[in-house]
Amino acid sequence: MTPIIKLKQGMPPGHEIPNVVLDRMGFLLNRSAQKFREVTEEALRPHGLTGKHVGLMVLIRERGALPQQEIGKCLHVDRTTMVAFVDDLERLGLVERKAHPDDRRAHAIELTPKGKDLLPKALQLGMAAERKFLSALPPADRKTLGRILKRLVLHHHLQEAQQAR
Amino acid sequence: MTPIIKLKQGMPPGHEIPNVVLDRMGFLLNRSAQKFREVTEEALRPHGLTGKHVGLMVLIRERGALPQQEIGKCLHVDRTTMVAFVDDLERLGLVERKAHPDDRRAHAIELTPKGKDLLPKALQLGMAAERKFLSALPPADRKTLGRILKRLVLHHHLQEAQQAR
DNA sequence: TGCTGATAATCAGTATTACTGACGATCTCA
DNA sequence: TGAGATCGTCAGTAATACTGATTATCAGCA
Numbered sequence: 510m511t512p513i514i515k516l517k518q519g520m521p522p523g524h525e526i527p528n529v530v531l532d533r534m535g536f537l538l539n540r541s542a543q544k545f546r547e548v549t550e551e552a553l554r555p556h557g558l559t560g561k562h563v564g565l566m567v568l569i570r571e572r573g574a575l576p577q578q579e580i581g582k583c584l585h586v587d588r589t590t591m592v593a594f595v596d597d598l599e600r601l602g603l604v605e606r607k608a609h610p611d612d613r614r615a616h617a618i619e620l621t622p623k624g625k626d627l628l629p630k631a632l633q634l635g636m637a638a639e640r641k642f643l644s645a646l647p648p649a650d651r652k653t654l655g656r657i658l659k660r661l662v663l664h665h666h667l668q669e670a671q672q673a674r
Numbered sequence: 675m676t677p678i679i680k681l682k683q684g685m686p687p688g689h690e691i692p693n694v695v696l697d698r699m700g701f702l703l704n705r706s707a708q709k710f711r712e713v714t715e716e717a718l719r720p721h722g723l724t725g726k727h728v729g730l731m732v733l734i735r736e737r738g739a740l741p742q743q744e745i746g747k748c749l750h751v752d753r754t755t756m757v758a759f760v761d762d763l764e765r766l767g768l769v770e771r772k773a774h775p776d777d778r779r780a781h782a783i784e785l786t787p788k789g790k791d792l793l794p795k796a797l798q799l800g801m802a803a804e805r806k807f808l809s810a811l812p813p814a815d816r817k818t819l820g821r822i823l824k825r826l827v828l829h830h831h832l833q834e835a836q837q838a839r
Numbered sequence: 840t841g842c843t844g845a846t847a848a849t850c851a852g853t854a855t856t857a858c859t860g861a862c863g864a865t866c867t868c869a
Numbered sequence: 870t871g872a873g874a875t876c877g878t879c880a881g882t883a884a885t886a887c888t889g890a891t892t893a894t895c896a897g898c899a
Binding site for chain 1: 689690691692694695696697698699700701702703704705706707708709710711714725729732733735736737744747748749750800804807808810811815818819820822823824825826827828829830831835
């Protein structure tokens with residue numbers, strides 16, 4: 510009953526993915542996220558940044574200087590991982606650990622002038638990568654995808670916050 | 675100009691994610707994939723499996739026994755990673771490395787009777803986890819999400835195959 | 840037929856990543 | 870003032886994926 514093995518027919522070098530695999534949401538999500546990371550990291554490599562670094566910078570541009578763990582809770586980054594993460598950006602001169610005005614244990618992570626300068630360009634590169642990544646989709650689907658994922662992520666974020674009480 | 679830092683207002687334990695972050699496709703995809711993995715792995719842990727293991731088993735149930743690297747090309751798993759990957763399943767008695775009928779270098783990875791037995795149950799657990807993961811979405815959105823991601827993944831898969839020539 | 844270059848699986852070593860647990864300093868609150 | 874929680878840090882650990890080398894085998898060509 511064990512089916513026969515096919516090897517090296519005139520097959521094109523792209524190995525077909527059967528539907529049983531393509532219909533598994535886990536495969537689709539992981540594969541998409543992985544590919545997205547590839548595209549983004551390639552675009553940002555010249556600046557020594559990853560998508561997560563840019564995400565951090567955008568976050569503090571929007572919300573103002575934040576303690577590391579606050580950032581971590583938004584971005585789902587562990588407190589210990591945040592250390593190295595901020596180290597990277599500080600080494601690049603893009604953010605600074607300032608003294609937190611209300612809490613001497615905490616740092617206030619701030620954008621430096623250089624960081625404020627670079628961020629728009631980094632964002633632009635990131636957006637270009639995103640467009641490239643989504644280029645196979647009709648524009649309506651791109652918006653839809655964002656909308657659905659946003660809802661999903663928000664739901665899980667709130668749920669986790671609730672049960673963390 | 676640097677904005678003021680907020681710490682411990684009467685905030686609920688869930689830290690709000692600002693829209694600048696929530697609108698970044700990379701964040702949404704990575705976060706979704708990560709959460710999905712969590713949910714799935716929790717469901718499959720009693721059997722010592724991950725979603726990828728189940729994916730492998732489904733693939734060879736569908737396509738028949740395959741060499742390791744063929745599996746890897748479908749699932750985007752490196753040839754060296756496949757070794758440990760198949761080791762896992764073999765240790766659990768779910769697949770077997772048989773001799774490949776046409777190529778003595780290659781293995782033919784086959785489901786064992788035990789593997790064929792367990793697979794439906796594992797799939798069921800995986801599907802339940804997927805439902806749980808998607809529970810925040812209206813059914814129409816679940817289908818839409820699958821459709822869009824499938825298109826996206828397929829596009830990149832074909833594109834990579836093409837430029838690998 | 841025999842040789843050359845490619846390929847399958849494996850292994851050792853490496854880099855990356857994230858996490859656990861412990862620490863000192865500091866905060867909060869009773 | 871004292872107890873317990875919290876912030877950032879670090880050392881150690883585990884998981885993961887990859888590079889390069891190795892062995893066995895294959896495919897094609899002279």
